Amino acid sequence: EMQLVESGGGLVQPGGSLRLSCAVSGFTFSTYWMSWVRQAPGKGLERVATVNEDGNEKFYVDSVKGRFAISRDNAENSLYLQMNGLRAEDTAVYYCARGQHTSVVWGQGTLVTVSS
């Protein structure tokens, strides 16, 4: 069974940092693009970052460029999102998802709340 399990969310003050992790099982992680998709409370979906199979190509939505960094460890079957300089508008559920544009496998999400 394909499974993505996110962790690392929580409450952080504006300007703070968090590192999200996504543990992958049930498919060959190293052969797929992976993404982080977020959903602010009551709002729609937004793909914020994506990384290619070997980690050499990375793309970000404009609003997080320079603050967020996506990475992966194929040996550990894990995806990461380092989030720095967090803002209130980054408050959202963050989903780990397989694929660059189309995602057939999703995690359950982890909530990030940015508030003082």
Next chain:
Amino acid sequence: QSALTQPPSASGSPGQSVTISCTGTSSDVGGYNYVSWYQQHPGKAPKLIISEVTKRPSGVPDRFSGSKSGNTASLTVSGLQADDEADYYCSSYSGSHTLGVFGGGTKLTVL
């Protein structure tokens, strides 16, 4: 990259059909046959129900169908059931070196 345009709400009675539109531009929906649709129930992760405009992943009922004309894609749900009540999001490929783009979502109510 601007979001794709979806109606905020749609509704239908059990057994009826409903169609949800998703309008983009020639740079996304109109330019590629890579439109996807996701179903999301409250508090749950999105579920892929249509990929590449018309393809249904294994396990998705054939009551769900997709199509595209020009810059507008559509999702049709036939034989509406109570469990179809959910939010539906479209997304489209928008070229290499991009993240793709989502629609704003449509809340489907089964009356």
